[in-house]
Amino acid sequence: MTDYGLFLFAMGLLALGFRRPFVWVLAYCYVDILAPQQISWHLLAQLPLSLIVFVAAFGGWLAFDAKRDSRFTYRQALLCVLLVYCGCTTLTADFPAEALTKWAWVWKALVFAIFLPLTLRTRLRIEAVVLVMVLSAGAIIISAGIKTALGGGGYGYLALLVDSNTGLYEGSTLAMAAIAIIPMTFWLARHGTIFPRHWTVTLFALALTFACLLIPVGTEARTGLICIGVLAVLALRTARRRFLYMSLMAIGAFAAVPFLPQSYTSRLSTIENHQADESASTRLAVWAWTWEYAKDHPMGGGFEAYRSNKVRYQKKTTTEVSDDDTEIVSSYVVDAGRAYHSAYFEMLGEQGYPGLALWLWLQLAGLWQMERIRWKWKKRTGPDEQWQAPLANALQLAQVVYLVGAAFIGVAYQPFILMLIGLQCGLWSYLKRIDAQRIDGAARRIGGVRALSATSAPVPAPAPEAIGA
């Protein structure tokens, strides 16, 4: 039944694309995030669905969509340079075969992030992409959230829709993405027009947020908890009743602790005592190795370069001998081919200093652009000028959550986040265009008024702020 349902849905989306080709772009977002062909075991599994929607999205835009409002922003140019650079390092990679496997999905994610902003010509299209991102990720999150609430969580045990450990189906990545979509969900509930403001929409947004908050518990991903903390602090910036917000957060946090499973609280305690935790100690050792590796390979070792690492680290285990005595045993562990466990070190090891610099530039420019939009639009009072600053804020918060989570997970080329970057580029370029058109329109109106006043009765000149408003 699931199989037929997913098949019919996918075919329905493709059919709607013939009426409005932009639906194919949304279909690509949906397929890329949820991977329905992996959930299905019969009908969709036999179709090259990813390829079909990729071709349909590009072909539809090329053949049918208007191009006059499409702009190429400098962050898209940065993505292009990063794409070419990654291609070059793949050709000279330490592990050519493994590098090619990663390149096979990285280039697609980068190309789509470059392409997406070209299609985001209207406000509704921007909103539609946000909605599809939230609902597609929501499918994984709602299922995982309910399972967690019913006690089915545990590190490596939480059964997601697909048992594959790729994309959003990897526990820590899902925890990070779940927290990142919270601000986007609230923006949709407040400013959405596809599903306009209504108590059912608010209820859904609240329930989805609750499910999102349960993901770090269900997957026992410590990264997710750090992401929640960061988001909670950053949300203070725009909260209207800060004291009430802080009080509710504190009460919520204290009330949640007794309900957390013991395995989760004991895993969280290793954040402070990282020497007793093998996963955290490995990370520190791999990061030190990558730092040294980059000195010898400043241009990067290509995808999967971590495979050559061999790390040795100290591990301390504490055992209780009696009621009063504890014994601390120190031992050395040798490990090989450990993954980076950090997007920053992933970029440094695989793409060297230039790749890391490009990636950081791309990320920091996004934060800056969203801040610019926020400042520029938040003081405007027009009825159609209220959604821009909150959306920029939501996309900025999502990116900050990602950048914090990325310090502990190797998600430098996460397609979901690259889609978010594409969305930021689209919003930036769209607002810049409509602002320029408004200024042009105001200037033309003033020109018309002046021309009229020269031929007829004197008309008072409009206020100069009308042009710059």
Added chain:
Amino acid sequence: MIDLFALALTHGLLALAALRLVMRADLDRDPGESEEAPPRRGMRPPGD
């Protein structure tokens, strides 16, 4: 069962959203925007 519920709920909403989108004219053109390309900044409008 839980998976089925999550998939049915989100796909139902996605399908409804897609149907609403294809019926809205502002998907391809913002309200108030003309079909003709607006003149680029610094260019004189025709007839000047």
